[in-house]
Amino acid sequence: MPEKKYYQIASLEKGIKILELLAEHGELSVTETAKLMETNRAGSHRFILTLKDLGYVEKNSSNKYQPTLKIMRLAMKVQNRFEIRSIARPFMHKLSMMYKETINLGFLKNSEIIHLDKIDSLEVLRMDSAMGDKAPAYCTGLGKSILAFLPDHELVHYLENIKLKSLAPNTITSKKELKAELFQIRENKYAIDDEEMVTGLRCIAAPIFDHNSYPAYAISVSGPSMRLSRQGLEKIKETILQISSDLSNMMGSP
Secondary structure, three states: OOOOOOOOOHHHHHHHHHHHHHHHHOOEOHHHHHHHHOOOHHHHHHHHHHHHHOOOEEEOOOOOEEEOOHHHHHHHHHHHHOOHHHHHHHHHHHHHHHHOOEEEEEEEEOOEEEEEEEEOOOOOOOOOOOOOOEEEHHHOHHHHHHHOOOOHHHHHHHHHHOOOOOOOOOOOOOHHHHHHHHHHHHHHOOEEEEOOOOOOEEEEEEEEEOOOOOEEEEEEEEEEOOOOOHHHHHHHHHHHHHHHHHHHHHOOOO
16 A cells, blocks of 8 residues: 655545546535445535535435536636647748758746647657656756746745756756856847757757736757757747747737
């Protein structure tokens, strides 16, 4: 039996489990819920009534309980965050057709970049990442392009709490150097990962700003350093800057 974690709240777990059961079965009576939960009827009734008071559950004409559309509204809020995928896809295809390299879309969560979407290079030798993959922000093009434009208090918090570990020969491991790099990125409006996370991999990235002028996402072109020289990245620069600007405008950035 898995060990109970110190922070787990049993009542919260049970409440969410009941909500999941209602969503799965469509409707349940208190007795049916108690049986599925392997608990007593009185306890299940309290959980269901609490969910009802919060607006997540309602009683139907069969005297059973069913989920309300409030759950869907929560799901839609999450889904809307990722609407950027459909907006960005045509631009990602354009970059893919132009440069034949891997195109990535990502966002910053805590101290890591989460890969939200990608288009693989058709070359045999390519960057091999998957949607949902995570990577440290400080040594990736996507990450640095977002970090550079964070509000000052968020960047200060990030720098105070991050531990810079060497992952490749060119990884920046000094916070002073990283701050200088981010300042330069802010001036240039794009970031380069010059074999900082993986030896032999280069990347150029630019931020995408939302309606609050917040660097919500970033887009990048990445590939083996043998194909993407520093001069090659310079040729991509103007295109990716234009695309990041177009996407920011579509996201409502002033």
